[in-house]
Amino acid sequence: MSKPELAQRISEDLSQGNIESIREALSNVHPSEIASILQNFDPDDHTKILEALDNETASEVILELDPEQREDILEDFDADKIADIADEMDSDDAADLLGELPEQTAQSVLDKMDPEEAKDVKPLLKYPEDTAGGIMQTELVKVSQNSTVRDTINWIRLIADEVEDFQLVFVTDNQDKLLGQISLTKLILATASTNVTAIMEPIEVTTTPYIDQEEVVKIFQKYDILSLPVVDSSGVLLGRITADDVLDVLSEEASEDLFQMAGVGDSLHPIYTPTRTRILLRAPWLLLTLIGELFIAFIIVYAFQPTLEKVAILAAFMPAIMATGGNVGLQTTTIIIRSLGMGTINVKQMFKLVISEMKVGLSLGLICGIIAALIGALISYNQPEVTRLALAVFIAMVSATLATSFIGVAAPLVLHKLDFDPAAASGPFLTMFNDIFGSVFYLFIAMLIL
């Protein structure tokens, strides 16, 4: 059945209250497909459709939804139902789910969960969700250093259901400290009586639970691994992070950079986030910029009214100067922020980077400045002050691109060094700085030479 047909059938089933038929229709559909089909239905129907599914499928569908949608649905479920769903999840996903619930609900869900599952989830709740601890899962396969390959295989037989996906067996000492790892290939090829320490390999890299998830992404990229053990300060194995979790983090972090640069604040689903929330999250940067720009207006009115009255068409070139300076600044800051994010540059190279970017900015400014001055002179050829006007445009454009190149490279580097998010630099700061050059500084130059 195609997606539209499926949606059609479910829609009919819903109106007839035929829950059994919904379950049957969705029985062979992948949970992420179901999540995408849900987008065709009203929020009220989401709950009904999810109730028709078995708990395992429902748990997977819920994980695929947008946080806002998930919140809506969970509000309609009681603690028993949420506990049943959480029981089906990996510990890291269950912990995230509990973290999204109101504290009281989370506690009663935890009480109603299967004790074995709850035991896996509880230690994860203390880690902030954007840390290594927040994205790790506690389900893993570990054996003590005294085990043989036969013991290990027997142990895997016992827990294979609980720990679904694993690529490595971890070997720990008697204090639960991580000693090494065994790939499943090695395990397959070894003889049954071999001791695990004889075939284990050293752990290339580990992390600790309070490390920022951005750092975790960098570790995965640097070492090209599929699984990363998380240990506490004394080396005791706490959990593992897998590459598929890191994929989610990476796409989240990339969005964060984009949203920061656009002053959006946070991920906002354009349909499911309430309009009010979206306005409130987007307004701060806008208002900050607006206040700065009105300050610019104030300066123009009080300092440059005579200049503007003398040569009214000065105003005609303000948009060009502001747009050019703004674009050069945005280009520079984007390159620097992204290079910092990917770890291809570091703050120690600051001097080299600033010089290098300003060289490019100056060249671009000279190119644009010459073109703007020439065309500007052409446009205003019949004005009495045409040559000086063109000169003012040229000077202002070169200064604006130089200034925004400097801020575009220096601001993110300084913010990064001070442990702030460099993406925040391209916000109000860069826009205002640029617009001062494109208007106030330009009019100042014009006043001097006209």
Added chain:
Amino acid sequence: MSKPELAQRISEDLSQGNIESIREALSNVHPSEIASILQNFDPDDHTKILEALDNETASEVILELDPEQREDILEDFDADKIADIADEMDSDDAADLLGELPEQTAQSVLDKMDPEEAKDVKPLLKYPEDTAGGIMQTELVKVSQNSTVRDTINWIRLIADEVEDFQLVFVTDNQDKLLGQISLTKLILATASTNVTAIMEPIEVTTTPYIDQEEVVKIFQKYDILSLPVVDSSGVLLGRITADDVLDVLSEEASEDLFQMAGVGDSLHPIYTPTRTRILLRAPWLLLTLIGELFIAFIIVYAFQPTLEKVAILAAFMPAIMATGGNVGLQTTTIIIRSLGMGTINVKQMFKLVISEMKVGLSLGLICGIIAALIGALISYNQPEVTRLALAVFIAMVSATLATSFIGVAAPLVLHKLDFDPAAASGPFLTMFNDIFGSVFYLFIAMLIL
């Protein structure tokens, strides 16, 4: 030894020409660390340091470098040396490396490579590097449907050295068509005489080689898998893509969006890309915008000179209107582009999305318009036309935010539907559109009411 100490030692070794000591100093350092230490040296020294390493380490270091740095180094190596290095790589990485070389060099490297390795690499060269075929590797473990678990384990024993990392054994029929997969856990737990078809699981999802790598990322995110088989149109197994390769693609794609939006064109390392290249790659968008803005200047000079001469301080509010409209547009387009990239919205919801974003844009425009009109009136309280001036600012600001909201949501959706990159929409198009509203439309309104 700390990184600065290591760099210091290598620097001394280089000046003394002590290659042996460099090799020793770096013998226990992770290739990605070595790549990062290289950043402290002049490009000329990079080649010398790499020559000091064994081929396997050198191959891993080279993969960690920026494309520009890699190109510089490979230019200094002869085909024999490059072939030795490529022999040590996975087939997908070796194919990428060959793809970066001039065609003639690539051919002679291929001729000098180990014939076994070259055989793995050759079929990959025909796929564009941003497709599934371009990121897949041909090394994998497959067994025919007639094999037993014992056969499979014996086969793994034979090829374990060549295929280093694998999580799944693929089962194919007599025409090499993919039938199913076996996890290593299943293999460990099965008895030796079992036929593989008895324990294999169905393949959840496959892809074909010419699919765009962005789609591959979406498949990994949707299905939470660590490895994806690539098959041709008749189902014959060609290769597999692993999650660590997808991590690289994802961070590349996220950069691409950012760079597109900033009009940077492509990834440019701020130090290693030659200044000339950076200027050439950044200039096109700038010049396009500049031409548009100079056209705006032309309109202002010819249509609104009398208006500006009458009320010179009209110009004072142009930056505020342009900045507000521009920001609202950038916010909107960022949200839409990112949501399209993550697959959380689809083009079928276009109407809903446009209405929804314009509601938010109108609200933000009204808030900013009222503030700007009030403060604008305050700033210019002693001007004769203050009320009408404030009204013009208000109308222009609301119109600008409404218009840029519309373009910000509609342009990326339309581009996406037409199979263009939606990130291109936020470039010259949005800036120019916005600046027309912030200057020409504003002055038009002012002319009408003043």
